[in-house]
Amino acid sequence: MRWEWAIDGWIVLVGVLSACSCALLGNYLVLRRLSLMGDAISHAVLPGLAIAFLFSGSRAAWPMFLGAVVVGTLTALLTELIARHGRVERGAAMGVVFSIFFAIGLVLIRQAADHVDLDPGCVLYGNIVQVPLDALDGSVPAAAVHLGVVLALDLLFVLLFYKELKLAAFDPELATTLGINASAMHYALMVMVAVTTVANFEAVGSILVIAMLIVPAATAYLLTDRLGVMIMLSLVAAASSAVLGHILAAFGPSWVGIDASANTAAMMVVVAGGLFTAALVLSPRYGLISRIVHRTALSMRIVRQDILGLLFRWGEMSPRAGAPMLRRDVLQAVGDSRLARAALRGLERSRRIRRVAVLGGAFGFVLTSDGQVQASKLVRSHRLWEAYLAKHFQLPVDHLHAPAERMEHFLTETLSRELRAALTDPPFDPHGKPIPEAPEG
Amino acid sequence: MTAGAGSPHEIPPSVRERTARRRWVAPALAAVFWVASACGPANAQVGHGRSPGEGIGTPRSLADNAVTWPSGAQLTRALLLRDYNTRIVVLGTTLLGIAAGVVGTFAYLRKRAMLGDALSHSTLPGIALAFLLVGHKHLPALLLGASASGILGVLAVVAIRRWSRLKDDAAIGIVLGVFFGFGMVLFSLVQQMKTGEEAGIQGYIYGTAAAMIERDARLIAACAALVILGSALLFKEFRLVCFDPDFAAAQGWPVLGLDLLMMGLVVTTTVVGLQSVGLILIVALLIIPAAAARFWTDRLVAMVALAGVIGAVSGWLGSTLSALMPRLPTGAVIVITAGGLFFASMIFSPHRGLLAGGFRRWRLTRRVAYQHLFRALAELEESAGEGAACSFKDVQRVRSWSAGALRRLVSRSVRRGYIDADALPLLRLTPVGRTEARRVLRNHRLWEMYLIKYADIAASHVDRDADEVEHVLAHEVIRELQWSLAHAGRVPPSPHPQEVSGP
Numbered sequence: 001m002r003w004e005w006a007i008d009g010w011i012v013l014v015g016v017l018s019a020c021s022c023a024l025l026g027n028y029l030v031l032r033r034l035s036l037m038g039d040a041i042s043h044a045v046l047p048g049l050a051i052a053f054l055f056s057g058s059r060a061a062w063p064m065f066l067g068a069v070v071v072g073t074l075t076a077l078l079t080e081l082i083a084r085h086g087r088v089e090r091g092a093a094m095g096v097v098f099s100i101f102f103a104i105g106l107v108l109i110r111q112a113a114d115h116v117d118l119d120p121g122c123v124l125y126g127n128i129v130q131v132p133l134d135a136l137d138g139s140v141p142a143a144a145v146h147l148g149v150v151l152a153l154d155l156l157f158v159l160l161f162y163k164e165l166k167l168a169a170f171d172p173e174l175a176t177t178l179g180i181n182a183s184a185m186h187y188a189l190m191v192m193v194a195v196t197t198v199a200n201f202e203a204v205g206s207i208l209v210i211a212m213l214i215v216p217a218a219t220a221y222l223l224t225d226r227l228g229v230m231i232m233l234s235l236v237a238a239a240s241s242a243v244l245g246h247i248l249a250a251f252g253p254s255w256v257g258i259d260a261s262a263n264t265a266a267m268m269v270v271v272a273g274g275l276f277t278a279a280l281v282l283s284p285r286y287g288l289i290s291r292i293v294h295r296t297a298l299s300m301r302i303v304r305q306d307i308l309g310l311l312f313r314w315g316e317m318s319p320r321a322g323a324p325m326l327r328r329d330v331l332q333a334v335g336d337s338r339l340a341r342a343a344l345r346g347l348e349r350s351r352r353i354r355r356v357a358v359l360g361g362a363f364g365f366v367l368t369s370d371g372q373v374q375a376s377k378l379v380r381s382h383r384l385w386e387a388y389l390a391k392h393f394q395l396p397v398d399h400l401h402a403p404a405e406r407m408e409h410f411l412t413e414t415l416s417r418e419l420r421a422a423l424t425d426p427p428f429d430p431h432g433k434p435i436p437e438a439p440e441g
Numbered sequence: 442m443t444a445g446a447g448s449p450h451e452i453p454p455s456v457r458e459r460t461a462r463r464r465w466v467a468p469a470l471a472a473v474f475w476v477a478s479a480c481g482p483a484n485a486q487v488g489h490g491r492s493p494g495e496g497i498g499t500p501r502s503l504a505d506n507a508v509t510w511p512s513g514a515q516l517t518r519a520l521l522l523r524d525y526n527t528r529i530v531v532l533g534t535t536l537l538g539i540a541a542g543v544v545g546t547f548a549y550l551r552k553r554a555m556l557g558d559a560l561s562h563s564t565l566p567g568i569a570l571a572f573l574l575v576g577h578k579h580l581p582a583l584l585l586g587a588s589a590s591g592i593l594g595v596l597a598v599v600a601i602r603r604w605s606r607l608k609d610d611a612a613i614g615i616v617l618g619v620f621f622g623f624g625m626v627l628f629s630l631v632q633q634m635k636t637g638e639e640a641g642i643q644g645y646i647y648g649t650a651a652a653m654i655e656r657d658a659r660l661i662a663a664c665a666a667l668v669i670l671g672s673a674l675l676f677k678e679f680r681l682v683c684f685d686p687d688f689a690a691a692q693g694w695p696v697l698g699l700d701l702l703m704m705g706l707v708v709t710t711t712v713v714g715l716q717s718v719g720l721i722l723i724v725a726l727l728i729i730p731a732a733a734a735r736f737w738t739d740r741l742v743a744m745v746a747l748a749g750v751i752g753a754v755s756g757w758l759g760s761t762l763s764a765l766m767p768r769l770p771t772g773a774v775i776v777i778t779a780g781g782l783f784f785a786s787m788i789f790s791p792h793r794g795l796l797a798g799g800f801r802r803w804r805l806t807r808r809v810a811y812q813h814l815f816r817a818l819a820e821l822e823e824s825a826g827e828g829a830a831c832s833f834k835d836v837q838r839v840r841s842w843s844a845g846a847l848r849r850l851v852s853r854s855v856r857r858g859y860i861d862a863d864a865l866p867l868l869r870l871t872p873v874g875r876t877e878a879r880r881v882l883r884n885h886r887l888w889e890m891y892l893i894k895y896a897d898i899a900a901s902h903v904d905r906d907a908d909e910v911e912h913v914l915a916h917e918v919i920r921e922l923q924w925s926l927a928h929a930g931r932v933p934p935s936p937h938p939q940e941v942s943g944p
Contacts, residue, residue, distance in 0.1 A: 198608025
């Protein structure tokens with residue numbers, strides 16, 4: 001197979017236009033937790049198409065478009081009605097409405113099967129590979145024009161009502177108090193979704209619509225916290241899945257030794273899914289990897305601090321100054337784990353603790369002067385917090401240690417200073433242990 | 442009836458004939474779907490299989506749009522299940538309806554209804570892979586593939602929900618779309634590489650209940666038995682998990698395990714039902730009977746049973762209808778039947794129904810209107826002396842009724858003997874009406890005083906608050922109010938002095 005701009009160019013363009021028009025609106029669906037509304041509407045427009053077809057008797061674009069948009073909007077309205085007046089959960093209400101509509105659509109199509117040129121298969125995966133056939137005489141394919149207009153409409157809608165949509169997405173109550181009609185925005189959005197869905201049907205089919213309404217927006221949502229950036233990212237994700245999807249569909253199978261080409265629209269969806277998975281794993285802030293790294297770093301810090309505190313208390317208790325604590329005992333106290341052993345090694349390397357040989361070939365650790373400073377800071381936080389809890393929360397003495405053990409890692413220098421001031425410089429904690437002095441400076 | 446699925450000799454001729462027809466259609470379909478150029482009538486038909494009744498109807502011309510009604514003989518044949526085919530299909534769909542209704546109730550209450558949608562869509566790649574690997578339509582392999590990828594889909598939803606900040610709806614939508622897309626990619630490859638049965642894929646998307654054979658019906662029966670048995674055995678546990686998962690976890694129940702078991706039953710039902718209703722509509726059988734049953738009862742046992750019955754009725758009625766009338770896809774008709782039952786429940790249910798709710802609201806509004814009129818009259822009497830009559834204008838000044846509404850209200854009160862008919866067009870309370878009016882006025886004043894005394898509400902604000910509550914005060918509450926305010930038996934004076942001395 002060879003890449004030909006006259007054919008593949010149009011397919012990719014139509015794919016990009018369609019994916020972008022869906023992704024644009026999808027941002028608001030994902031933010032408003034209405035993702036499944038796109039799914040529901042795109043299933044439910046089937047009877048609209050069929051009815052328009054039966055009435056007009058042709059596959060003329062306008063009646064079908066109108067019928068589908070009306071039924072799509074009706075889906076949103078009916079879902080709301082059932083959810084509110086029937087007290088049915090919104091997801092279930094959506095399921096009830098769209099499946100009934102879809103079933104009605106199937107029956108209608110089947111009834112009209114003898115004279116109607118409409119097929120559920122086409123609705124599912126469209127005929128994007130057909131698009132360039134329109135352009136054989138050098139004109140622009142109709143699908144590209146339609147989708148271009150729809151994308152322009154969607155852009156206009158989003159730009160005109162950017163502020164209103166944003167407010168209605170994040171805080172409908174606030175939007176209402178500010179004089180923005182949140183439910184009007186909701187239905188306007190639903191109408192736009194219906195329009196976009198229907199316009200996309202013929203070219204790319206409902207699979208691509210459903211997926212593109214949700215997946216690129218969800219991908220972008222994992223990457224940023226700002227709406228503007230999210231919209232941009234979702235458009236990028238949508239466009240690149242369209243381009244990559246077509247390339248993979250046309251050439252992918254031959255790379256793995258299958259002499260065939262895959263369905264283009266479906267492959268675009270698969271690529272969008274791949275991008276989503278990548279974002280899920282790799283996103284700098286919300287990705288799996290970064291979260292694992294952060295969590296491990298935090299655990300490491302806590303274990304290291306625990307070891308320092310342990311050695312400090314050991315030094316306080318032991319009768320002989322500078323006596324080492326056995327490695328085995330340290331590991332037993334903080335819980336023997338790979339993390340704890342790595343923490344010990346790290347502390348040794350950064351010269352917070354020092355290795356001391358003891359009799360019998362074993363060895364133990366003592367704090368270096370650096371370690372002593374750090375450890376005393378930590379123990380001070382711990383004991384200050386205990387003193388604070390004892391004074392202000394009337395907790396029994398044996399309930400003080402556990403919360404302080406958690407809090408000691410997160411008390412900053414400033415906060416401990418303020419605690420100290422609030423407690424008027426207490427010399428001892430509630431257990432009678434001395435609170436270490438603040439380091440100079 | 443004794444036909445065994447294993448030996449070809451015993452397969453009834455109609456089934457063999459149908460299979461042969463499918464073989465004939467398949468290559469054409471494969472080509473048509475890939476190119477998707479001519480969305481012609483031929484492939485639009487096969488999406489749903491053929492209804493068993495279709496053979497009965499007369500051949501139709503292309504322009505014939507009239508509905509062919511079944512004759513009486515056909516009706517009795519179908520209703521009494523005389524046809525072997527009809528018997529199998531009706532039995533199978535009815536059992537499927539029961540299973541889906543029962544297990545759907547738990548999923549619905551656990552707020553997992555739409556998860557079924559993700560599940561059914563994500564069975565597609567498994568089916569396609571099974572096709573690719575086995576090479577022909579081998580039922581156990583297909584079921585296995587469907588279950589495996591369905592479970593994978595559910596796990597993916599759980600993983601996305603757990604490991605990202607996306608919510609349920611987005612997770613379901615993503616899995617649904619991407620898995621389905623992947624399945625389509627695989628199928629587009631299958632359809633190009635082979636010729637033969639594999640075009641049966643459409644059957645999994647839209648369902649071909651009419652193509653059900655005895656083996657399928659037996660499978661559904663086994664699944665229904667499993668679902669009913671499982672739900673009965675784990676009824677108490679499922680109930681706990683559905684209504685208060687936190688409490689269940691605190692009690693030491695393995696909530697996750699129970700959830701998985703529940704999802705396992707949903708997966709079983711979905712996979713088994715795929716062939717007959719199709720993966721887009723199977724979710725309807727899970728949700729709709731449960732949602733419909735919820736309108737009728739607040740008790741779980743009753744709800745499960747009712748959902749089973751509603752599912753069964755939809756399955757039976759839907760498949761019978763599609764057997765009787767030509768060109769009705771069975772799965773879709775079943776779903777529409779279930780939808781009809783749902784809307785009937787939503788409208789007519791005595792407790793939660795729209796009609797009952799509307800009636801209750803209407804009655805309350807009317808009672809409130811009466812009470813407002815009586816209170817207005819009582820207050821006017823209070824200032825003008827007992828037995829005094831007042832004009833419509835006076836009343837309208839107190840409360841903004843439209844002339845028409847007030848006239849209707851008055852004529853109803855006259856008919857009930859609360860307002861003296863002789864005094865019309867002036868308004869005068871009859872003795873019965875006066876008692877009632879004083880009662881209403883007393884409620885209002887008592888509540889006003891209570892609000893002033895205990896809720897620290899300024900006297901000028903009290904009237905409106907009291908207005909809302911006075912109509913719904915129960916007898917015990919009034920007795921308590923009287924006791925706490927020590928106004929037994931009398932109408933307390935108005936806290937608004939200007940009103941008493943008013944015009």
